[in-house]
Amino acid sequence: MTPARPADKHSFPTPPSRVEEGVGTGTARLAILLSGRGSNMVALVQAAQTGALQGLAEVAVVFSNRPDAPGLATAAALGCATASLPSQGRPRAAFDAEAAALLQRYQPDYIVLAGYMRILSPAFIQPFAGCILNIHPADTRAHQGLHAYEWAFDNMLPETKITVHLVDEGLDTGPILAQQTVDLRGADSLAEVERRGLAVEHELYARALAALIKKTKGGHAEQREASRPLTNSDI
Ligand code: GRF
Numbered sequence: 001m002t003p004a005r006p007a008d009k010h011s012f013p014t015p016p017s018r019v020e021e022g023v024g025t026g027t028a029r030l031a032i033l034l035s036g037r038g039s040n041m042v043a044l045v046q047a048a049q050t051g052a053l054q055g056l057a058e059v060a061v062v063f064s065n066r067p068d069a070p071g072l073a074t075a076a077a078l079g080c081a082t083a084s085l086p087s088q089g090r091p092r093a094a095f096d097a098e099a100a101a102l103l104q105r106y107q108p109d110y111i112v113l114a115g116y117m118r119i120l121s122p123a124f125i126q127p128f129a130g131c132i133l134n135i136h137p138a139d140t141r142a143h144q145g146l147h148a149y150e151w152a153f154d155n156m157l158p159e160t161k162i163t164v165h166l167v168d169e170g171l172d173t174g175p176i177l178a179q180q181t182v183d184l185r186g187a188d189s190l191a192e193v194e195r196r197g198l199a200v201e202h203e204l205y206a207r208a209l210a211a212l213i214k215k216t217k218g219g220h221a222e223q224r225e226a227s228r229p230l231t232n233s234d235i
Pocket of ligand 1: 201
């Protein structure tokens, strides 16, 4: 892959040396964004090392808007470059512009949201348009926003659908890339609903991303074109 790199116009400190490693190696560079525990981040890191993303992607940075996010410490322990910028008390557009500029220093091909608890403004979305992915623990056509497992549990749904989608300026409204059904029959607690759902999330996210990378051989323009839903044969 010869990705189109975002322009490097900002004056952040030079990131750790790992940043240089991926340039020219043909692997897609991932910036994984989280705000909490980071179990999806761990699954993606492992997939890049030994799983569905091996040889296709590398983790350029794990970023958080919460410097104390447990997932950030986990990422560092896994050997990932990490960065954070506190969002608390910051106007949304100003924070998002600063976060986007910081991330551009890591030259990501994809921004991979993994429990990143922020609604993104155009200041963040536009620099990475078509290259931001999210995982949502429900069918985004049926449920948007927080508490999707609670929604499934409270409504005693027999199944839910984990969704990987591209991010646009709406709340969980972007084009769907992949979905997988989770059987919730007999799940008698919220913890059990989450356990079953997360097991699917951890596997689906890497597979969907791998399929997108394989389908997308160029930079941002081609990635925008790649927004048709993946078919079963893709993943
Ligand atoms: C996951 O359920 C994900 O689908 C949602 O936020 C949660 C993050 O969990 N967007 P984790 O931090 O990856 O464990």
